[in-house]
Amino acid sequence: MRVSKSGLRKTTVLRRHWTGETDRYRLPWTHRSYLVWALLTLQVLADVSAGHDRMKAFTGATLIDGTGGAPRADAVILVAGERIVAVGSRDEIPIPPEAQVIDARGKWIVPGLIDAHVHFFQSGGLYTRPDVIDLRDIRPYADEIVWIKQRLPKTLARYLASGVTSVVDVGGPFWTFELRELARTLKAAPRVAVTGPLIATYFPSALKTEDPPVPKVSAPEEARTAVRQVLARKPDLIKIWFIPLPGRSLASQSLLVRAAIEASHAGGTRVVVHATQLDVAWAALESGADVLAHSVEDRRVTEAFIKRLKDRDGVYVTTLVVNEGYQEVLGQKVELTDIERRFGDPEVIATFGDLARLPAWKKLLAYRWPRREIRFWNLKRLHQSGVTIAAGTDAGNIGTLHGPALHRELELMAEAGLSPQAILTAATQGGARVMGRAVELGTIEKTKLADFLLLDADPLTDITHLRRIDRVVKGGTIFNPDEVVGHND
Numbered sequence: 001m002r003v004s005k006s007g008l009r010k011t012t013v014l015r016r017h018w019t020g021e022t023d024r025y026r027l028p029w030t031h032r033s034y035l036v037w038a039l040l041t042l043q044v045l046a047d048v049s050a051g052h053d054r055m056k057a058f059t060g061a062t063l064i065d066g067t068g069g070a071p072r073a074d075a076v077i078l079v080a081g082e083r084i085v086a087v088g089s090r091d092e093i094p095i096p097p098e099a100q101v102i103d104a105r106g107k108w109i110v111p112g113l114i115d116a117h118v119h120f121f122q123s124g125g126l127y128t129r130p131d132v133i134d135l136r137d138i139r140p141y142a143d144e145i146v147w148i149k150q151r152l153p154k155t156l157a158r159y160l161a162s163g164v165t166s167v168v169d170v171g172g173p174f175w176t177f178e179l180r181e182l183a184r185t186l187k188a189a190p191r192v193a194v195t196g197p198l199i200a201t202y203f204p205s206a207l208k209t210e211d212p213p214v215p216k217v218s219a220p221e222e223a224r225t226a227v228r229q230v231l232a233r234k235p236d237l238i239k240i241w242f243i244p245l246p247g248r249s250l251a252s253q254s255l256l257v258r259a260a261i262e263a264s265h266a267g268g269t270r271v272v273v274h275a276t277q278l279d280v281a282w283a284a285l286e287s288g289a290d291v292l293a294h295s296v297e298d299r300r301v302t303e304a305f306i307k308r309l310k311d312r313d314g315v316y317v318t319t320l321v322v323n324e325g326y327q328e329v330l331g332q333k334v335e336l337t338d339i340e341r342r343f344g345d346p347e348v349i350a351t352f353g354d355l356a357r358l359p360a361w362k363k364l365l366a367y368r369w370p371r372r373e374i375r376f377w378n379l380k381r382l383h384q385s386g387v388t389i390a391a392g393t394d395a396g397n398i399g400t401l402h403g404p405a406l407h408r409e410l411e412l413m414a415e416a417g418l419s420p421q422a423i424l425t426a427a428t429q430g431g432a433r434v435m436g437r438a439v440e441l442g443t444i445e446k447t448k449l450a451d452f453l454l455l456d457a458d459p460l461t462d463i464t465h466l467r468r469i470d471r472v473v474k475g476g477t478i479f480n481p482d483e484v485v486g487h488n489d
């Protein structure tokens with residue numbers, strides 16, 4: 001892999017310290033914060049000296065602003081610094097003479113996409129879930145984690161190249177808080193919200209490390225303590241992994257979930273809950289969940305469930321693509337989409353084929369995957385009922401590639417029967433709602449952060465046109481997607 005020395009200069013020092021691969025490199029947290037602050041200051045100074053603070057005027061494109069309104073032809077978007085200062089038609093918005101004009105005639109502009117469910121502690125490759133398929137004798141789990149941490153700057157760049165300007169990491173080790181800081185210092189990275197460790201009633205021993213992604217709790221007081229420990233790191237949300245355990249009643253496990261949610265709400269932080277079965281998702285809502293991390297896959301949703309979700313003003317995250325990813329890799333029938341081939345991590349993709357060389361892989365073909373029809377039916381029903389939907393992939397799981405996987409997710413949402421307009425809303429406003437940042441993200445409106453995409457084709461005629469990305473704008477900075485991959489090398 002080619003490594004650009006100039007690109008390294010800015011990030012290597014920080015990366016080496018924060019990944020903490022050896023104690024020798026580990027700095028106390030206060031020093032690391034200072035380092036982050038210093039790098040941010042340098043970045044700002046560099047931007048100003050390079051003239052990046054000059055106002056930008058994007059003119060002539062067809063604007064789909066993400067509010068659900070009709071597209072506007074020949075639009076003008078004025079951007080000052082990282083914010084949008086004016087949006088409208090050419091005769092409404094005078095273009096200041098000092099502005100840099102970006103002629104966007106023939107393009108469509110949409111808000112930057114948001115993937116509301118990813119895991120940066122998982123690579124998307126074959127060795128990343130030893131609790132699902134245990135290949136630790138081939139690649140030790142500790143080696144996988146070191147490898148993942150080393151390539152995080154590139155992984156972040158793959159999101160931006162794919163038009164994903166914000167992501168939500170819905171569960172990982174404590175080091176994901178440092179990843180959030182890294183994303184803030186890197187120019188070519190999406191905005192990253194993190195939950196930190198998953199509060200869970202179950203711990204898969206294969207994921208054991210010094211900094212495990214899952215602190216197991218077995219009593220309400222333990223749940224409250226675990227939540228407070230995570231809250232001390234200021235997570236954007238708290239995540240609960242609600243896996244019903246055989247031999248224990250759902251009601252008794254709900255007590256732990258309720259205790260964790262109450263502690264989190266007391267700390268002013270909303271809660272996202274993993275629940276893939278209808279009765280578990282119902283119990284999660286009854287316990288106070290704000291966001292459901294996955295589609296319900298075992299049964300059709302009921303009217304009572306829909307009502308409860310709406311009454312709570314809850315958000316339902318889709319994650320349709322993740323099962324397909326597992327199915328394709330473990331069934332050895334991988335079909336990459338165009339944008340996965342373009343922006344997917346080639347070293348991660350290369351691991352998929354390793355399975356064919358292993359004697360045991362044929363057994364995996366017999367695994368019965370949950371049928372997608374129920375997930376599709378539920379998504380359409382909930383959308384029609386007015387529930388807020390957010391597009392999320394569960395990227396990082398085996399076969400679900402960081403960055404481009406969101407585009408396959410959106411295609412599956414279309415197969416489930418959602419219109420391109422509804423899908424775009426879920427992939428922008430819906431994600432902003434999960435992040436708790438709908439005031440400044442998710443639509444193209446005055447005062448919001450300037451995160452948007454310039455496209456070569458109309459996404460409202462075909463949602464796969466969202467892959468035809470000409471430029472990505474994040475916080476007012478313009479990126480060429482093909483150049484972004486490799487930007488953080």
Ligand SMILES: [Zn+2]
Binds near residue numbers: 117118171394
């Ligand atoms: Zn997940």
